[in-house]
Amino acid sequence: MTFNFATIKYTLRQTAMFLSWVPVLYVINEHVTYVGIVEGSSMKPTLNPDSNGSKLDHVLLWKWGCKNINNLHLDDVIFLRSPINPETIYVKRIKAKQGDLVVPRYPDTRSRVLIPVNHLWVEGDNVHSIDSNTYGPVSSGLVLGKATYIIWPWKRFGPISGGGRECRKAYLERELPPEMAEVARMAKVEKKGKVEKVENKVEVGKKAD
Template sequence: MSSRKFLWDVSRKFFTVGLIGLTVSDRYVSIFPVRGASMSPTLNPGTSSHDDHVLVEKFCLQKYNFKRGDVVVFCSPTNHKEKHIKRITGLAGEWFAPTYLYDAVRIPEGHCWVEGENLANSTDSRSFGPIPLGLIQGRATHVIWPPQRVGKINRRVPEGSRLPSF
């Protein structure tokens, strides 16, 4: 009888811890593995043999509180199973002039423009246009793995194609 009670207690504790972990991961903070070199040198620089893992905070989703230069994780607008991590380079209402177009693009309300830092190796808004803010799953704030790269991800406003608003 006591082994049965022990198994029940252990199962109940694991279930409780799992439920709390799932809630925290869904609502507040999660860990995201960064694959590829599209955000190099900020993430996955060529000198590292391990993929970076970043801490993604989700408090910014309550009021869609994003700023130019934030690094965000979002679902791909073309394939909901894919997740990307890119830097916000333009916000709703701004005019943007991508280098490959001869015309400026106005970013619609409820959208933002995202680009990777390694433009030669990045699938971003240059490929699929402005992304809806509803696809963003959180803001990357810190690199937490590998240990030699642990640190804060700085908000860096990229130079480039943004035009003044009219």
């Protein structure tokens, strides 16, 4: 038996080079970005518009800094853990942030929900979505990443658009109960004991699961 030492040396060098990149790739995947697969119809028609579900959208997910609520913005599409079952991952759109007063779609549209500090109000683009209208505001700590681009199927490649449901207004009321005023103050939206109303409207758009 004969050995080609040059070939073995080359193979070992290439293997060592590959292994040196494994920790880097791990860090990137865990903390910076990765590819997520969208399942279900909660973000239809923005994501998974194919009615028979045969082609699932693959999206580029940006993770860096997404635990900080200041890096999350209205209409961002995010991946987050379910507040009910942490093993389940949801894809939703941010429709309100800490300090905003939201008029839920149901069960009681007369009620008002003040979003607590470090929490978000999320909805799907599909009107049949299960979202904050069902389980309320969610902690920003549940956010896994921000979906920025559709990378598959190729014909849909491109940035994820803004949008959502037909616009409905979530507004800040001029007079708040004491307990709500304190939350609003901590969220830095209170101004001299009162919260401005019409000028500070928050657009809450369309919905899905």
